[in-house]
Amino acid sequence: MLTTLLNNGFDLRRLAVQRSAAPLHCMVVSAGYEQRRNEVYSWDGMKRGTAPFLVIQHTTFGEGRLDYAGTQHRLTPGKTMLVTMPHTHRYYLERGGHWEYFWLLLNGREALRLAREILDSAGPVLTLDPPQLDRLATAALDALTIADPSPGQVSVLGYAAMAALHDGVFGARRPDDAALPPAMERVVGFVDDNLAAALHVERLANIAEMSRAHFVRRFTSALGQSPSDFVLTRRLARAERLLLATEMGVGEIARLTGFANANYFAKVFRKRRGAAPLEYRATRFEAG
Missing domain, CATH: 2.60.120.280 (Regulatory protein AraC)
Structure with missing residues (x-):
């Protein structure tokens, strides 16, 4: 074709x-x-x-x-x-x-x-x-x-x-190809279940039962992102879903996704998504 x-x-x-x-x-x-x-x-x-x-x-x-x-x-x-x-x-x-x-x-x-x-x-x-x-x-x-x-x-x-x-x-990813090492699976599951909490690299390394340096190398190799970038990606994805699927305010979404405050959340969201959170919500519904 x-x-x-x-x-x-x-x-x-x-x-x-x-x-x-x-x-x-x-x-x-x-x-x-x-x-x-x-x-x-x-x-x-x-x-x-x-x-x-x-x-x-x-x-x-x-x-x-x-x-x-x-x-x-x-x-x-x-x-x-x-x-x-x-x-x-x-x-x-x-x-x-x-x-x-x-x-x-x-x-x-x-x-x-x-x-x-x-x-x-x-x-x-x-x-x-x-x-x-x-x-x-x-x-x-x-x-x-x-x-x-x-x-x-x-x-x-x-x-x-x-x-x-x-x-x-x-x-194209077969189940066997997508499988993560058990330690990384534990970390990913913990991140997804605790996005509102503080997710410092040291804490994630403890969950993986590795030293900090070794954990960062292993995690980055397995996931294609550093632990901190992965956490931010997950937080922004959750925040995006909450913006589009609920009427929650920016402060509440920031709290539920682990950002320090609404202003910091709005700054990061604008940088990564190209629009402020409420602007993003409004324009997505206009586009639909």
């Missing part, structure tokens, strides 16, 4: 559908297959408005660049970029470069929730296996060619695209 998409040629399309009386929460808004050559091409994730959305962009030829929260990535053929807006990132073409890619733009709070799960686990640059890439290309081609799409049809395309990414990140 990727070949069929490429043979369809360069194209852009915005999918204009009537707003449904029963809102859908994962929808393709636009799609395209483009090339950029010897031109200025740069998108700043903090300068694309306040309404939240996400971009999936797969490189087919050439090379783009992504600066994401202080880390630089090369977007070479076979790499799939996933970014949400607003967020501190920039993707661009270097001077004199050439970049070809197909892309999908989605909105809706379920699309954004799935994107956050993928980003927290795998980061913004993915390498999909051929079956998942084929499904993603199919969603893009259908978005470009479907006649008079209905809200339900563009939602199906949105879920198809996000499901392809989800399977590419999570579906």
